[in-house]
Amino acid sequence: MKIALQGILFDEKSSHLRGPALAPPLIRKAYHNDSANYFAENGLEILPAVWDDKGDFEIHDYFEIEKITSKNLGSNNRMITLGGDHSITYPLLKAHNEKYGAIDILHIDAHADLYDNFEGDPYSHACPFARIMENKLANRLVQIGIRTLSTHQKEQADKYGVEIIQMKDFNLNQLPVFENPLYISLDIDGLDPAFAPGVSHHEPGGLSTREVLRIIQNINVPIIGADIVEYNPTRDINEMTAMVSAKLLKEIAAKMLSDN
Numbered sequence: 491m492k493i494a495l496q497g498i499l500f501d502e503k504s505s506h507l508r509g510p511a512l513a514p515p516l517i518r519k520a521y522h523n524d525s526a527n528y529f530a531e532n533g534l535e536i537l538p539a540v541w542d543d544k545g546d547f548e549i550h551d552y553f554e555i556e557k558i559t560s561k562n563l564g565s566n567n568r569m570i571t572l573g574g575d576h577s578i579t580y581p582l583l584k585a586h587n588e589k590y591g592a593i594d595i596l597h598i599d600a601h602a603d604l605y606d607n608f609e610g611d612p613y614s615h616a617c618p619f620a621r622i623m624e625n626k627l628a629n630r631l632v633q634i635g636i637r638t639l640s641t642h643q644k645e646q647a648d649k650y651g652v653e654i655i656q657m658k659d660f661n662l663n664q665l666p667v668f669e670n671p672l673y674i675s676l677d678i679d680g681l682d683p684a685f686a687p688g689v690s691h692h693e694p695g696g697l698s699t700r701e702v703l704r705i706i707q708n709i710n711v712p713i714i715g716a717d718i719v720e721y722n723p724t725r726d727i728n729e730m731t732a733m734v735s736a737k738l739l740k741e742i743a744a745k746m747l748s749d750n
């Protein structure tokens with residue numbers, strides 16, 4: 491089995507800083523960095539031949555993302571997308587919905603991204619999971635790492651039945667158990683800025699790289715798709731966040747391939 495890989499060069503829906511549109515080629519470069527090898531921690535070697543690499547796409551219209559993703563998904567059963575800001579996850583899920591119907595989502599982030607609109611824009615990177623839930627693209631949405639829950643977003647979570655494991659309550663020994671194939675949406679700012687400084691929103695008190703790896707490695711159902719979003723190279727130090735993103739890409743792929 492091959493895994494489709496696409497990069498979405500888009501950050502126009504960012505509320506604070508631009509930069510994530512620059513991320514995909516830098517994550518690819520880190521993935522192939524000579525300082526590391528292609529072995530994931532489960533022993534699988536995620537060589538370049540694993541990927542059905544569709545390349546990186548410059549996006550001029552937000553609504554093109556769904557069409558490009560549907561085309562790139564094609565006959566592949568699995569896909570990983572490199573973002574881009576988090577607004578892309580709504581069109582990504584629309585494209586996956588055509589193939590899989592409603593799916594379960596694991597969302598790792600400092601932020602719940604459940605705003606009905608943000609500064610008047612319903613498609614802001616602060617809103618994708620409100621759009622996903624109101625359009626019934628997910629059976630179940632579990633969020634981990636949240637540490638900025640506003641009153642409005644708490645109300646939105648209650649309205650849509652979102653299961654939020656706030657960072658203050660996070661316990662590696664009580665990870666969620668899934669029953670259906672899963673989509674992972676990984677916002678790099680879910681990690682603590684000490685581990686991943688290359689993000690637009692530095693929100694202290696987050697997940698360690700090892701905790702995110704444990705979450706991925708403990709998933710008990712097949713992973714059908716994933717995105718890695720919000721890496722902002724303009725804020726990075728020595729490309730260390732590119733390396734973290736590349737490691738998480740490798741580990742998600744290894745988990746995907748271990749279930750087939």
Ligand code: MN
Nearest residue numbers: 576599603677
């Ligand atoms: Mn986000």
Ligand code: MN
Nearest residue numbers: 600601677679
């Ligand atoms: Mn975030």
